[in-house]
Amino acid sequence: MIRLEKRPTPSRVWAWATPVVAVLATMVAGGIMFAALGKNPVEAIRTIFWDPILGEYAFYYRGQLLVKAGPLILIAVGLSLGFRAGIWNIGAEGQYIIGAICGAAVGLALYPLEARWLVFPLMIAAGALGGLLWAMIPGVLKTRFNTNEILVSLLLVYVAEQILAWMALGPLRNPDGSGFPGSRNLRQYEAAANNELIAGSGMHWGVVAALIAVIFAYILLSRHLMGFHIRLAGQSPRAARFAGVNPERLILFCLGISGALAGLAGLFEVAGPAGQISIDFNTGYGFTAIIVAFLGRLHPIGILLAGLLMALTYIGGEAAQATMGLPAAAIQAFQGMLLFFLLGFDVLTSFRVRLGREAHA
Amino acid sequence: MSAGPLLEVSGLRKTYPGVVANDDVSFSVGPGEVHALLGENGAGKSTLVKMVYGLVRPDEGRMTFAGQPYAPSSPHEARSTGVAMVFQHFSLFEALDVAENVALGMETPPPMRTLAASIREVSETYGLPLDPSRLVGDLSAGERQRVEIIRCLLQDPKLLIMDEPTSVLTPQEVGILFDTLRKLQSEGTSILYISHKLEEIRSLCQGATVLRLGRVVGSCDPREKSARELAELMVGTELTAPAVRAGAPGPVALKVDKLSVASPSEFGTALREVSFEVREGEILGIGGVAGNGQDELLGALSGEIGTAPGAVALKGRDIGALGPNARRRLGLLAAPEERLGHAAAPDMSLVENGVLSAWVRKDLVSRGFVDWKRARRYAEEVIAAFDVRTPGPDNAARSLSGGNLQKFVVGREILQKPEVLVINQPTWGVDASAAAAIRQALLDLAGEGAAVVVISQDLDELMEIAGRFAALNEGRLSAARLTEALTMEEIGLMMGGAHGMEVAHV
Numbered sequence: 001m002i003r004l005e006k007r008p009t010p011s012r013v014w015a016w017a018t019p020v021v022a023v024l025a026t027m028v029a030g031g032i033m034f035a036a037l038g039k040n041p042v043e044a045i046r047t048i049f050w051d052p053i054l055g056e057y058a059f060y061y062r063g064q065l066l067v068k069a070g071p072l073i074l075i076a077v078g079l080s081l082g083f084r085a086g087i088w089n090i091g092a093e094g095q096y097i098i099g100a101i102c103g104a105a106v107g108l109a110l111y112p113l114e115a116r117w118l119v120f121p122l123m124i125a126a127g128a129l130g131g132l133l134w135a136m137i138p139g140v141l142k143t144r145f146n147t148n149e150i151l152v153s154l155l156l157v158y159v160a161e162q163i164l165a166w167m168a169l170g171p172l173r174n175p176d177g178s179g180f181p182g183s184r185n186l187r188q189y190e191a192a193a194n195n196e197l198i199a200g201s202g203m204h205w206g207v208v209a210a211l212i213a214v215i216f217a218y219i220l221l222s223r224h225l226m227g228f229h230i231r232l233a234g235q236s237p238r239a240a241r242f243a244g245v246n247p248e249r250l251i252l253f254c255l256g257i258s259g260a261l262a263g264l265a266g267l268f269e270v271a272g273p274a275g276q277i278s279i280d281f282n283t284g285y286g287f288t289a290i291i292v293a294f295l296g297r298l299h300p301i302g303i304l305l306a307g308l309l310m311a312l313t314y315i316g317g318e319a320a321q322a323t324m325g326l327p328a329a330a331i332q333a334f335q336g337m338l339l340f341f342l343l344g345f346d347v348l349t350s351f352r353v354r355l356g357r358e359a360h361a
Numbered sequence: 362m363s364a365g366p367l368l369e370v371s372g373l374r375k376t377y378p379g380v381v382a383n384d385d386v387s388f389s390v391g392p393g394e395v396h397a398l399l400g401e402n403g404a405g406k407s408t409l410v411k412m413v414y415g416l417v418r419p420d421e422g423r424m425t426f427a428g429q430p431y432a433p434s435s436p437h438e439a440r441s442t443g444v445a446m447v448f449q450h451f452s453l454f455e456a457l458d459v460a461e462n463v464a465l466g467m468e469t470p471p472p473m474r475t476l477a478a479s480i481r482e483v484s485e486t487y488g489l490p491l492d493p494s495r496l497v498g499d500l501s502a503g504e505r506q507r508v509e510i511i512r513c514l515l516q517d518p519k520l521l522i523m524d525e526p527t528s529v530l531t532p533q534e535v536g537i538l539f540d541t542l543r544k545l546q547s548e549g550t551s552i553l554y555i556s557h558k559l560e561e562i563r564s565l566c567q568g569a570t571v572l573r574l575g576r577v578v579g580s581c582d583p584r585e586k587s588a589r590e591l592a593e594l595m596v597g598t599e600l601t602a603p604a605v606r607a608g609a610p611g612p613v614a615l616k617v618d619k620l621s622v623a624s625p626s627e628f629g630t631a632l633r634e635v636s637f638e639v640r641e642g643e644i645l646g647i648g649g650v651a652g653n654g655q656d657e658l659l660g661a662l663s664g665e666i667g668t669a670p671g672a673v674a675l676k677g678r679d680i681g682a683l684g685p686n687a688r689r690r691l692g693l694l695a696a697p698e699e700r701l702g703h704a705a706a707p708d709m710s711l712v713e714n715g716v717l718s719a720w721v722r723k724d725l726v727s728r729g730f731v732d733w734k735r736a737r738r739y740a741e742e743v744i745a746a747f748d749v750r751t752p753g754p755d756n757a758a759r760s761l762s763g764g765n766l767q768k769f770v771v772g773r774e775i776l777q778k779p780e781v782l783v784i785n786q787p788t789w790g791v792d793a794s795a796a797a798a799i800r801q802a803l804l805d806l807a808g809e810g811a812a813v814v815v816i817s818q819d820l821d822e823l824m825e826i827a828g829r830f831a832a833l834n835e836g837r838l839s840a841a842r843l844t845e846a847l848t849m850e851e852i853g854l855m856m857g858g859a860h861g862m863e864v865a866h867v
Contacts, residue, residue, distance in 0.1 A: 008760035010708065223733075225726050228716060236706040241665050242697060243717045244686035 004351040014349040015297065022341040023309070029341070030334045039324055047324060048316030048334070063202030064315050065308065067273050070207035071096070071265035073307035075289035077213040078261030080298040082254035084221070085230040086237070089255055091138065091153030092262040093286025094160035095131035099263020100270035101167050102130025104277050107192035108172060108184060119191040123267060124205075131263015132256050134160065139255035143248040149255065161282065168279045183277040186270065194272035206268025210307075213261055217300040230254065262286060291339050297346075313338065365428055367392045367551045368413065368444075368520055373422035375408055381575050382408040386422070388570040388580060390520065395542065395552045397562040397583060399595050400572035401792030406555050409572070410522050413553070414446045415439035427519070437468065445513035446522040451505050455498035455628050459508050462497055466512045483514050487541045498628045502651045503534035510541070521545065522553045527561060528789075529651050529818060532853040539565060557595070557793060558821075559588035573597055596794050610828070611641030613676075614812035615662075615693070615781045620672040622661045630654040632661065635838040637831055639781065639812040644803065645841060646827025647816045649856055654836040655785055655816050656698065662783045662814070663695035664688045675781065689721045692780030696770055698789060698816075700763065704770045707759035711751065714758050715740040715773055722777040739776075747772030748798065764791040771799050775806055782806060785816040800826050820852060832856040 027049075031041030052061035075092045082089045089095075106126040110119050138152035172183040187193045197203045221227035233240040233250055241247065265285065274281055292310050296302030317331035366389035373386040383405045390396040398406045411417040413424065415433030424431045426442055433439040436446075453462050460477045464470035471479070477493040484491045489507045497505060506526060513521060523542075527535045542552055542565065556562055562569060562583045569583040571594045579594050586594075616638040623631045632654050639645045649655065660666040662673065664685035673681050675693050683691075697703040705714045716736045720726045725736045740754035747768040751761055758766055771787055787803065788796035804826055807813045816833075817823050823830055824844055831841040832855040839855045 008757070010757070223730050225720065225729050225731055228713070228731055232706055232709070232713075232717065235708050236702050238699070238703045239706045239717065242663065242685060242695075242703055244664070244684050244689075246684070 003354050004347065005354050006351055007349075010349050011352075018345040018348055019295065019297070019302070019306070019342060022338065022345050025341040025345070026334065026338045029337050033330065033333065033337075034326065037326065037330060039326060044320055044324060044326065047320040048313060051319060052312060052315045059200065061315050061319065063196070063200050065311050066202035066207050067204070068311035068314055069307040070202075070204070070210045071269055071285045072289050072292045072310055073304055074206060074210040074213055074265040074268075075258075075262045075286055076292040076296065076303045076307060077210070077217045077300055078258035079289055080293040080296070080300070080303055081217060081220070081230055082258050083293055084234045084298050085250055085254050086234045087251055087254045088150045089135060089138070089153050089258045090150050090290065091135070091155075091157045091160075091286070092258060092289055093282060093284065094153070094157035095134045095259040095262035096266035096269075096286045097157075097160040097164050097282050098134040098266070099127040099131035099260075100266030100274075100281060101164060101172070101277060102263070103127030103267030104183060104186060104270045105167075105172060107186055107189065107271065110191070111184065111189055114191050116191040120194075120271075123192060123271060124264065127263045127267025128260040129263070131266065132260040134263070135255040135259020136252070139252045143251055149251070153255075157286070164277070164281060165279050168277050168281070172277050174276075181279055185275045187272065187275040192271055194268050204268060204272045206265060206272060209264055209268065211304075214300045214304050221300065226253070262289075291335075295339065295342055310335075366390060367394075367427055368431075368553070369425045370409075370413070371422060371424070373409065373412060373419045373424070375405075375412060375417060375419050383412070383419075383575045386572070386575070386577055388577065390551050390553055390568070392519075392551055393546055393549045394568055395546055395554055395566045397566040397569040398553060398555045398572065399557065399559075399562065399569055399583075399591065401557070401595055401794070404572040404595075404792075405575040406572055407524070408575075410446065410524065410553065410555060413439070413520075414444060414522060440468070440516055440518075443517075443519035444522065445516055445518035445520070447506065447509045447513055447524065447526060449524040449526075449528065451509055453497045453505055453508060456496070458494055458496050459491060459500075460493040462508055463493075463512045463515065467515070479515060480511055483511050487511075487514065487544055488537060489541055502529035503531065503537075506530070506538075510538075514545075518550065520551045520553060522555075524555045525557075526554075527556065527558060531650050531856045532820065532849050534650075535561070559583075559591045562591070563588060571595055592793055596792075610643040611810065613638045614641045615639045615814070616674045616677075617662075618672055618674070620658075620661060620668060622657055622666055622668060624654075624657050625660070625666065628652075629657060630836045632657050633836045635833075635836075637838060637841055639814055641780075641812050642807055642810050643829070644807045644813045644815055644827045646823030646830045646844065647814060647833055647838070648818065648820055648823050648830060648852065649816075649833035651818055653833045655833060657836070658833065658838075659695055659697055659783060659785045659816060662693070663697070664693075685718075686721050689718070689777075694718070694722075694774045694777060694779035694782050696774045696782070696784040696787070698785035700766045700770055701759055705758040705766060708757050710740075710757055711744065711749075711754040711761075711769060712737045712740045714769070715743060715754075719773055719777055743769055743772040743776055746776060747802070748795075764795045767791050768795055768799065771802065775802050778809075779806070779811055781812045781814070783814040783816070786819075787815060787817065788819065788822060789817075796822075820849070830855075 027045050031045055034044040035041045052058060052065065075096065079089055079092055103123040103126045107119060107123045113119055134156065137156060138149040141147040141152055142149045168181045174182060174184045187195065194204050194206065229240060229245045229250065232243055233245055270277060270281065288310060292306045293303060296306035313335050320326045321328060321331060369389040371387040373383050375383045386409060400406045408417060412419050415436045415438050431442060433442065460473055460480060463480060464476055470476060480493040489511060491504060491507045491511060497508065526538060530538060546552060554566055566583050569581055570577055571579045583591060618636050620635040621633055630653055635658065637645065661668050664683055668681040670681050671679055675691055680688055701707045716725050716731055719739060723739050725732055725739065737754055744751065744754060749769045750765045774782060787799050791799065800822065803813055803815065815823065815827060827844050829841040830844045830847060832839045834856055
């Protein structure tokens with residue numbers, strides 16, 4: 001019989017090994033699924049994991065990798081701080097949308113001013129502020145009225161989507177767009193554009209911001225008292241109170257940071273890869289970032305790697321759909337397997353597996 | 362019943378990864394005998410009785426019960442053979458009433474009305490006053506224990522195992538319990554009694570088996586040994602009684618004036634107009650049965666619970682509005698009862714747990730950044746000064762035994778040189794030698810001029826170290842009195858032990 005035995009101290013080796021084991025297990029299980037669909041499993045796995053980086057057409061995919069990974073990492077880093085403290089912001093998608101709207105609105109209001117040194121920083125500030133304020137709604141409701149932040153932040157995503165549609169059709173609609181929905185294209189407005197910094201790399205300011213966020217979060221969590229209090233509150237709320245942590249301040253801090261970073265991600269997306277506010281501007285980065293945060297085990301460096309891996313499965317998945325005719329559902333199932341195996345193998349960090357008869361009741 | 366022993370245990374061995382919990386343990390309990398299992402924390406008493414009760418299977422060895430081979434594979438099997446157990450920590454549902462709780466623990470509960478009648482009957486027969494229709498959430502710890510005992514007695518056991526039954530009782534409640542146990546004994550029930558309170562064992566038990574580090578180091582008739590001899594057998598070394606340093610108390614350090622606080626938890630106890638003062642160089646002992654407002658008092662003093670203006674003053678300064686860290690800065694430190702989850706975060710290392718409450722006074726944070734080197738040095742200092750047994754400061758708090766973690770938690774506060782220290786249950790679940798060390802440290806702290814408030818349910822401890830004694834009962838605090846002048850009966854009355862005292866003697 002197999003049984004689990006709690007380790008006295010969580011294993012450091014397994015904490016880092018489980019993501020690798022989970023990726024390998026996903027490849028095996030996914031391969032079986034692809035084989036069952038009548039596709040060559042080795043080719044499918046290679047198309048997803050290998051071709052986008054080192055294949056014949058990799059020059060096209062490589063840029064996409066950072067474009068997709070940037071916002072995922074930026075949002076996930078913010079979310080991970082709250083998740084560490086036991087504060088569940090599920091509404092990053094909404095904060096992402098509002099950040100994009102606020103940032104774009106500032107840029108469009110200043111059009112056609114040419115001073116990039118003024119316009120672009122103002123847009124960045126507006127994007128961060130928009131996301132922050134949107135996240136303060138569940139924050140203030142929680143601290144004042146003890147509402148559930150999971151529910152409130154999630155429902156505000158749908159409110160944000162309605163505001164997005166209204167903005168695209170109304171106030172922010174391109175006056176020169178012959179009545180089509182959607183704003184002016186910010187990429188064609190030089191002072192506001194968030195273009196690639198190095199051609200073909202996919203590296204834009206949002207990717208830079210993501211890297212800065214990773215470093216910032218790493219230092220915060222490992223060196224700063226605030227980070228220590230975040231970890232403490234998540235593990236043991238009573239001990240945190242004993243340590244003098246003010247739970248309300250912590251809630252507002254964590255929601256504020258995650259909202260601001262999600263808002264920044266939205267701003268960099270709307271000024272860069274997306275280019276304009278449109279009805280279908282948001283594509284689910286805010287939700288996928290939740291998976292990325294957990295895949296990276298809420299650790300900044302882990303999130304960096306997880307964001308790149310998740311972006312890879314998206315790009316590789318699209319490539320596999322296009323070149324091998326794999327159904328989109330199979331790719332989603334494949335991504336689901338990745339999360340499933342990761343959470344499953346996670347048990348090994350705190351427990352060890354023993355074979356044989358049980359000794360405890 | 363045969364003339365031989367009721368329970369005979371021979372050569373029991375049980376190992377866990379890295380630990381030998383029991384090794385070659387043999388002893389026997391005769392019919393109608395009250396047999397004590399003595400030993401420090403971690404000596405293997407719990408593992409041993411869990412094997413007898415079928416919760417843990419031995420690796421080696423065998424047992425016989427009433428002459429028959431006995432190898433229970435579950436508590437269910439143990440109960441059907443005639444073995445019952447009252448655990449140290451109760452497994453009761455606060456939102457259900459007494460009869461419902463009893464029914465939940467039975468294999469085949471009878472209809473509620475019959476059950477209530479038999480609970481009344483057993484409670485009267487054995488002198489354990491208990492109303493089957495009361496909510497468990499409203500009961501005192503002593504009454505909760507009666508629920509557990511009656512649940513066992515309804516199964517008509519031949520052997521009753523009791524794990525540290527008196528740790529939560531007032532002296533009067535202990536008296537009631539002992540009467541019950543003696544009555545059971547006179548009816549031929551054997552009792553296996555686990556405790557580290559030596560006087561109790563000497564007055565109750567006819568036989569004792571002493572365990573140390575998982576092995577039997579001696580067996581004796583406790584009536585023929587002094588408490589000191591028993592303690593030394595248990596610890597394996599000679600014990601030194603703490604040296605009391607007499608000193609004239611100085612000016613008032615902490616003054617609590619009509620402190621009323623609502624409890625943060627549903628089944629907690631609100632504090633009502635609690636008033637006391639502690640002087641520099643003095644230890645004030647606050648006794649009382651668990652759940653009478655101890656946690657709330659500690660929270661109100663540590664700063665975790667805000668209080669009305671003027672209710673708590675440190676050296677004349679109103680600190681009611683200050684949080685825990687502002688109070689620490691002023692010299693008021695606290696050590697809560699619950700080690701894991703309140704005083705320490707279970708999965709954090711000792712270094713991190715040192716930072717938890719010591720960063721303000723030990724200067725472990727500069728400009729918001731934790732100085733992990735200094736933090737590690739501080740954790741090492743605490744480990745060395747308080748003899749905390751751990752491979753190193755990087756180990757998680759929950760990997761330490763209860764006694765060792767307690768030494769760390771107490772040491773962490775004492776080494777910060779508090780001016781006022783409030784400590785709840787300083788030696789709860791700690792072995793005799795560690796408890797002596799902790800008490801000595803508290804005495805030394807007071808000797809150096811600090812004011813110390815010790816909240817404890819261990820009256821012997823308070824009598825030993827406190828200069829004055831007050832008791833908490835249902836959120837009210839009695840007036841403080843000099844401990845030297847107090848008798849156990851007076852203390853019992855101060856603790857409000859009269860609560861439910863009309864013993865239904867038959």
